[in-house]
Amino acid sequence: MIQINLLPPEHRKRQKQTPIGVFILIILGTIFVVIMIFGYFLLEQEIANKNSKLKNAKEENAILNSNLKEIQKLEEEIQKAKKRQKTIISIAKSKIFWSTKLYEFASIIREGNHNVWLESLEVDEKKFKAKCWSKGLSEANVARFRRDILNHRSFFSIFEKMEDYKDLKPKEIQYDPADEEEKENLTFTLVLKLKPKPKTPQTTKKKK
Template sequence: MILINLLPPELRKRQSGVSPMFISVVAGGGACALLLLLWLYLIWIRIPNADRLIAAKGEELKVKTAQAEEVLKLEKQIAEAKDRYEQIVGMMTRKVYWARTIDEFATLLNGPFTIPNFDVRSQSLTITEASAVPGSRRATPSGAGGRSGNEPTKVAFKVNWRYKLLGKERPLAGDYMKSLFDTIKASKFWSEQGFTGRPEDSYEGDTPRPNLDINRVIIEGQLDWERVKVVEARARK
């Protein structure tokens, strides 16, 4: 029996050389192979590399942590050394520094003065540390404005002296005070110990009063002075 396709050529079913089923199978297999390769890449390459990177970063973190602890220890030691340095400076400025000065002042009060016939007695001597001196390391932090940490430290002190002057003649009371100021100003005690200004700058006058029991005129008052000490700083490594 012979079959004859009587349909027009454009409606006739055309035969393909490749089966659609075969194409689907090949495409599916290729996709699976690609996924398998990607999975193997992640398991054998990416994940081991990530593990090694995590381990390396962990070791680096341990090293950095140890270094940071060492830096903190050094900073603590530096702070303690600085505190000890400040304490030593404080002891020197408050005790040893003043011992010679007070001795010179006591010697000065024994005379001789520029005129005779009067004596000076010290009622009290109060010494307090003043605020930071402009230009010192206390006034300007180290490193600010290009200053070096090795520059000298300037320490200022306020001195309050209460005195009693006993003279023989009432009319010479003013001369006694002038002689006292001139003697102090001309002494090494004043000129070489860092006192600022003049001895009489804080003098506000007085009221001499006679004492008939001892046949003396008495002048009492107080003076405020400022003394600046320059402490040479040692270079720190």
């Protein structure tokens, strides 16, 4: 059905029109939203790039730290090797026949029936250091072993004194299950201090 408005224009109802300001606000709002979305994705991309660079930097830093630790380890090993080399030279220059002394020390362990075993041995220009362990928890075997060393004139002749041990402690040794040996043992470190080298007398030149 077609409706025709026959009223004069001045009596007709005016249709509501959207003000121009509202259109401008809508356009500006749309532009703002687009800018915000675009800025968000730009920042997201920047964050991703920064994270990638940070990850690469951390990996490079880890490699550098690893290389630095390896260098420090090698330097420490070189210093230890130089120290051992110096010790060997010092021992070689000394007038002590270490082969004889080591044989005498082994004889004390073997023939003394102390139930003492040698674990490791260190010798330098100042001391003789032996890490040992004794079967069972009786300290009497250790005391007898130390006494026999002190009483062995030939072996102990190059030493100034025997230091007190401070690390005597029990240690479990794994034996064969069929073996009835005692599993509890005592470990200790034997330290013998070498006598100082005699000073070479200095000769004074006579004045003419």
